[in-house]
Amino acid sequence: MSTNPMEEAPREYRVIGTRPIRHDGIDKVTGRAVYGADVSLPGLLHGSVVRSPHAHARILSIDTSRAAALPGVKAIVTSADLPEVRDREEALGEGSTNPRHLSHNILAHDKVLYHGHAVAAVAATSPHVAAEAAGLIQVEYEVLPPVLDVRAAMADDAPILHADLRTAGGDPKKAGTPSNVAMITEFEIGDVEAGFAAADEIIERTFDTAMVHQGYIEPHNAVAKVDPDGQATVWCSTQGAFDVRHLCAEVLGLPLSKLRVYPAEIGGGFGGKTTIYLEPLAILLARASGHPVKLVMSRSDVLRATGPTSGSHIRVKMGVTRDGTLTAVDASLAYEAGAYPGSPVRMGAMCMASPFAIENQRMVAYDVCVNRPKTAAYRAPGATNAAFACETIVDELARKIGMDPLELRRKNAAHEGTPMVHGPKHRRIGCAELLEAAQRSDHASAPLGNADGPRKRGRGFATGYWFNAGLQSSATISINPDGTASLVTGSPDIGGTRTSCAMMAAEELGLPVELVRPSVADTDSIGLTDVTGGSRVTLATGLAVHDAAQDVKRQLCERAARTWKCAIEEVRFDDGGVDSLVQDGERLSLAELAKGAGRTGGPIVGRATVNAQRNVGSAFGGMMVDVEVDTETGRVDVTRCTVFQDVGKAIHPAYVEGQMQGGAVQGIGWALNEEYVYDDEGHLENDGFLDYRMPVALDLPMIEPVIIEVANPAHPYGVRGVGEVSIVAPPAAIANAIADATGARVESLPMSPPRVLAALHTRP
């Protein structure tokens, strides 16, 4: 509690901060929730997609005649059925891309650019007939040499993916030549050379990270129906129904009003379900066949042809004074965009050094096309790669000057007003508070102990920064005649946001949270609501819910004033009812006002819309991790793991902890196991969960979450987004722990046994 007499006492909450059972929980654990692939319609056809067996090839011809002749086949589409789409320069947000490229990614135009690239699609009376028909479509290719590595793709003699691609930014002399480098972005603050001159110790290293997939359980899916007047309806698993509507409209050249998108329940997204793959195909096939059409990906399709996040090559140079002041950072980052431009490399550059107050910074970011699937967003896109590089060098610098790495971080912690490399200054952030919490933690003071035989123990720590997003949201709250409330938003619920939003409505209206019924509406039934991503739903949709509740409360006051025949200024909503300020003890509960609403003017419905850009609170996370390294096999086990995060205010602490734990686990998988393995011709060799190795519960200790709450002053409850930043620190934290255990620095992800063994053998 604050003791500053100028500050208000913190608000006491009744619902916020508690841990109610989620409203959608029973539906989900009993298998009743309707996911995209569960949707069925009368006369439904099933689709299959023909995919490229090559990583890079020119399409010479597509012969669909044999497939079309197969009984049961109702429609076949190729890129010839897609309208030409013009380039659009303005960005769409994370994971987005140029609509012309998006169109070509949905169905390859003149070239296939990665193994699994969609070439054609067919709809038939059963999935089996569709698969057989897909096999009968003859595609003639001229195979071209692929380029799979970001450095190889930047070489002067590299095979070129896009003959018309010219580098934006960077050296103007090179701007006229075809290139795989889509964009070069430079950020600089201070005087980097002077910073290094002032340093006592300087370290410069290069790092590599592998392309990794979000690994959501539910494959992509789409069901579409198209009426004879062209009106299309789509059901799909997506993080943003309005984005699906917008992107499909762009790719298909339709007005928004011709499209209605119903977001089904979603079995994980983590950024990967923010764009479209199957949806336009389902619409085209439904339009061509006159039947509704369903398309569902296999796991192989998901891994080969949806958007993982970038592998990268990063060079970082940092300097520190003997007394522990970080003086300069200079970095270049090259990220795989995949087949079309649009990696998160700029965001990686912006996030890299943002946990630190370093006066002199320079970052150069390269967005590079390679013959891999077009990347999509993945939890704090770009930041994890960058943190792996920067946070291990900080660790090494600390050890070099003999300072505790946590103390070095605390001494250089970013704070309100610290400028970031891309210009803006930090707002109120919880970086220092997080580091102090880590220093004070049980974990920090627990002895490591010794392992047996060839096993060595170590402890590492790293931090991570993520902007979080604001964007637009809408909410409506209807008060039912029995005093319960229905809450409608447009935010597909991935992480429990139905409940977090219902809790905020319940808090404002003085209702038990069980009496607020949250639902997620389709694009025709709620105001525009941007993607569930950027950790924005509880922040921004929550803000819309808060504002909609104020609208309800204002109306409740009006109704009470009308009932008491007094001025609205003479009444006040408080704690689930309206009090008269002039008549002692006169009070109308929400339930009473709801019951009488018909007589006082009709139903009570509150609504609000927001653009929450100014309400964003940035996120800091940290991980402290103990590992055991088997020095004979190179195997690394995580034995203890604590995740720290400044969440602003935890609306539903259990779900916040779930986000922290989930991000940590994904970061651990990225650190130790996961990678896309291509052969030299660019064929993905591990296109299933047996070979694409994600950590499961047996691989991990309990992840201990430590919530730090430094309120975001731009949000009524102090909320910051919590969904992403916990993935940022783990690879660096584990690398630091491996170094602590063995003295060896592993500079490539994943830190798989062969890489660890190699590092042990070359350690200085």
Added chain:
Amino acid sequence: MSTNPMEEAPREYRVIGTRPIRHDGIDKVTGRAVYGADVSLPGLLHGSVVRSPHAHARILSIDTSRAAALPGVKAIVTSADLPEVRDREEALGEGSTNPRHLSHNILAHDKVLYHGHAVAAVAATSPHVAAEAAGLIQVEYEVLPPVLDVRAAMADDAPILHADLRTAGGDPKKAGTPSNVAMITEFEIGDVEAGFAAADEIIERTFDTAMVHQGYIEPHNAVAKVDPDGQATVWCSTQGAFDVRHLCAEVLGLPLSKLRVYPAEIGGGFGGKTTIYLEPLAILLARASGHPVKLVMSRSDVLRATGPTSGSHIRVKMGVTRDGTLTAVDASLAYEAGAYPGSPVRMGAMCMASPFAIENQRMVAYDVCVNRPKTAAYRAPGATNAAFACETIVDELARKIGMDPLELRRKNAAHEGTPMVHGPKHRRIGCAELLEAAQRSDHASAPLGNADGPRKRGRGFATGYWFNAGLQSSATISINPDGTASLVTGSPDIGGTRTSCAMMAAEELGLPVELVRPSVADTDSIGLTDVTGGSRVTLATGLAVHDAAQDVKRQLCERAARTWKCAIEEVRFDDGGVDSLVQDGERLSLAELAKGAGRTGGPIVGRATVNAQRNVGSAFGGMMVDVEVDTETGRVDVTRCTVFQDVGKAIHPAYVEGQMQGGAVQGIGWALNEEYVYDDEGHLENDGFLDYRMPVALDLPMIEPVIIEVANPAHPYGVRGVGEVSIVAPPAAIANAIADATGARVESLPMSPPRVLAALHTRP
């Protein structure tokens, strides 16, 4: 155009008054629209209802053991599974009833009260297994004598349906005795005896009308799922999803927040889908079985066990002076309520003489239980029966004093300020305007000509009055980024109200109506919206749409003011965009404001809720009809038919005309063909459309609609409800035409060939 300089020129409309194609038209004509029976869910069970073979019997026992043992049977329910429900006195609106009675109508409690009364329900893996199981349920009955006729039911020695029923109103001495008369209501204005004393001619007659069904094409249906936490979802064909929610909650003892109701497309209702039958059974069976359950009625179920409208017995006495002033009316009306109290007899009494300015009126209304299905609302409930009596006597009085019947009506026409028998005075109405339009019509001056052989021609006219309803509605309008709009209401669309509502939104926002996408939401997704009934949707939901559009326009002005950095008072929305009042030529179109909404504060969503009770405009209708009577067979053919109606303002004239034509046709069926035929034991003998004879297109001439627009001053566009009143006049108009042709008065409905022949044989 008004020439009064004090009056504003009438508003010029751009969209209102045009005839666009309905938004749901393609879906409906191509069979894609999803009606209740089209809904399917994984694991769906099918239900069957056991119905009473007796009209009146005590249930001694129900043995479900054999049915339960049948493989595939998953649940069986009887009235023992329904909670006890207390009486509620307050009325729910048209067609509503006491919740205890409603519960007993859904599953018979201790007695069955009509042939087809539901006794038990079963859910099984297929409709066939369910039907077989229903046949295995053994119900032991003690058969009681039935009473089917309203006069017999009022007799002192009548079999009593409800031992606990005491008459409300009427003679207080009789109030203590069990009775089939649920309520006696008396209305009186003026001095009736003095009125008759002043009359030169007095006629008194009695009339009978048969019980008739709405005859909607789509049988009742319900699909329900119940989650393990008790959360229930219902899909059904209904005129009011919120009413289904409310009534199910009452009957099942659930809070509203445990129920979500999705209104499916509806294949006709006409008042008959304003209550519940299958919905609670589907919920109980789904809860008991753990599976979703679907129930669909057969046509026989619909006719035997849903709510038709009352047959009735009516006595009317009216007086007129020689110069054509109606001096008094005295009437008693007894209406069949069916098995439970709640006929529309009070409304019949209130409407009967309301087209006339008669100073002295007395009406006594009897609500009478009989062993027939509980009646429900049917288009202008109660008014048609009453008009048949009153409007034929007016015709006869006119002929008696040698005055043209239309002229007698015009001379005595009700007008603003005329008191009605139940007290209130008419507001601005179009009664006189309608009569003048009828007098001026082509039809009125067209020669009748002569028919061949035994066929005789005649022309008749009658009027009808209906209150119309207001009630509560909600609407939201979301502006999409491309400048199109999504409109959400909670009014199931029976008569084209999606389009009429979209037209009003388009009118206000300056959009083409095709760019407004209307949809009908479920009970969780829109504010409370009362039943689609009482001709209220275009009036009341339309008012909410109008107000929601004002909310949008206000926000558009705010956004423009923010863009121009000026005060909101300095901008004005006009014709699809916002003009600056201070900067000449500065203008932002809706599309431009929509595209930039993110930057000016987020999405634009307007909402409004209304209780439209004060906005109701009452309806007058009239029918002029030519008939040919075959005096040898008694067959009556309608050869020409013109329908006149004061609609206030026709938003979509084609749909208004459709309502006028549809009501006229139903009135003609009621007049000539339709009736429930019971045998002496109370078994319905004509429980299918082959035997329950509704008119089809071949039976009818083109119905010519004449729209009269006398604006309702309490509505922004002058709208009155248009859905009901056109059914009121036809039976009387046809009776008057038969009398004109033959001199014979038929005083019972239907005026079927035997009745017409009988009247011809007894004519004076």
